Amino acid sequence: MTTTETNSPQAARGRVYQRASMLLVLAGALAGLVTTLLPWVTAHADGGQQLSASADVANPATLALSLAGLASAAALWLIGRWPRIVLGVLLVLIGIAGVMTVATMADAQVLQRALERQLQLDPAGALNSGADLMPARTFAPWLAMLGGVLLAIGGALTAATAQLWKGGGRRYAVAGGGAASEPAAQTKADVRVDQWDALSAGEDPTLDDEDVSSRENSQ
Structure with missing residues (x-):
């Protein structure tokens, strides 16, 4: 309202x-x-x-x-x-x-x-x-x-x-709406974890899949 x-x-x-x-x-x-x-x-x-x-x-x-x-x-x-x-x-x-x-x-x-x-x-x-x-x-x-x-x-x-x-x-x-946004917050947390895993593996987390594929083909 x-x-x-x-x-x-x-x-x-x-x-x-x-x-x-x-x-x-x-x-x-x-x-x-x-x-x-x-x-x-x-x-x-x-x-x-x-x-x-x-x-x-x-x-x-x-x-x-x-x-x-x-x-x-x-x-x-x-x-x-x-x-x-x-x-x-x-x-x-x-x-x-x-x-x-x-x-x-x-x-x-x-x-x-x-x-x-x-x-x-x-x-x-x-x-x-x-x-x-x-x-x-x-x-x-x-x-x-x-x-x-x-x-x-x-x-x-x-x-x-x-x-x-x-x-x-x-x-x-309204309270239910807050609960509905919780999966989105969890998704962002998962992305951060994946980025840290990529850094640990020596990869650049800022590159998307297409950039990674292009780099592998050029090599």
Whole structure:
């Protein structure tokens, strides 16, 4: 890439789009990962007992989708333009899937089932007292939904602007070009060795084969 191409307005826009897309995807993936450390559903009993269900019980898909988004963000730096478009579309689907799985938490029955699953893992919970618990959502599902939205927006921006991004893998192509010039360097070294051998044999290494043949015929 020449200096003119690097400093062109199109290249500048490509760098802006690339950074914005990466930030959106990373922010969405990290938001989803953070929610896996927080309680998603809580319930309080009259005696002050509290039961809470985390993301691995209430919505296990959040962790898998967030890890997929994080891996996709890393892959965007390494792959070329056309694979980026495909990955951008995939990120849109991942983001939509994340939003839809969290949206199911609006159903009270889903929250109740999450508490029941939590009780199966920890049967010493508040429901053993016979009290009726009313489950409630925390802010974690909303944060996970925001993460899905950011993933979808980042994927859409990636797919729409990938052709303007700096080409991936170019630095490795340059390194490969250096490796390709190695046989030429070895050839020059072989020539020097042959010249030294010719000097040792009493021959003039500056003469080519035709000059040698002409000298032998004249003798």
